Amino acid sequence: FPIYVYKTLKEGKEVSAFKGYYSPISARKLAEAISELIDYRKTGILNVAGERISRVDLAIKIKEKFNLPGGVKEVDDVKGWIAKRPFDSSLDISKAKKILSVDFYSLDENLRHMVV
Template identity: 55%
Template sequence: MKKILIFGSSGQLGSQLINLLKDDYELIKISHKELDFNKFYLIEDIILKSNPDIIINCAALTDVDRCEIYKNEAYNVNAGAVRHIIRPLKVTESYFINISTDYVFNGITGNYREDDLPDPVNYYGLTKLLGDIYANSYDNTLIIRTSGVFLNKGFPVFVYKNLMENKRVTAIPGYYSPISAFNLAMAIKDIIPLNRIGILNIAGNKISRYDLALRISEMYNLNKNIDENNIELKAKRPFDSSLNIERAKKLINFNFYDIDINLKHMVIK
């Protein structure tokens, strides 16, 4: 049985991966509770001692505004940690999957393909791009770019909870490609045996945040107290960070991209 080391195992994606992979792989689960990602030597030590066949890095500081304020923390978690994951792989020769983001792009054109040139507009995107660069320096790496991952957190959950409480929801203008953590984990499970390297976009269909909020109100018969307006935020957001997923559709044998299917995997606590 192959051994998989999962960094960020308690997060939305990591927890779903554990549920889906536990019967087929020996899992080593590392969350922020077990590991301070600022202590890089511990990352290398864990990898060398466990000698995994596969490493999946789901750990990230994804709060875009927090990244703009706490830049050292953002760099350490999103980029520095990846650099130190890569170092011992010269010894273990593990297959490495690094989870990246649509926010490496500037959002001018949208429908970004795997080979499009990154140009982040905020510090979160910059640190994730640096993490990608570090990851790509190791030959046996797959970088998975995704968008708006949600399970019990994220914009869809925010919309649902607020509409349930009859609160007004303001959606900032723009487009992205949201996907549930469950469907993303299912897709990764399908991808692992293929031993793909390079970059692969795995995300949902393109939708505006406003249209997504309306869809949630319709699916769950909630009020439509929704508007679209700019909100003052610490970090700039790309206007259209939607990802082209045609390559992934050819490799993954289920519908991971339909928005209605993804919304059914929201977990409301």
């Protein structure tokens, strides 16, 4: 989603963004977490994610951070989605923060490392 938003806004186009919440994470940070988890050799479920943010707020942050010309339009739902999605699909990562040494960084820090 962040790369799509960046490229679309850079072209001066408008991005329609859902106001529901989710927890994005950079691929680099996810890989670090997985690498560390492999060494633990444990089983179970562990939520690994970034900070909670709505897609529309993330799109606005990307627009502002990179000073992009396009626009961001907030939508209540996204037409054409086949699968129903909950309004809030963010994850509780408190357990991961206790177990892992990985610093998940703030959203601003992750955007600073974004490769576009």
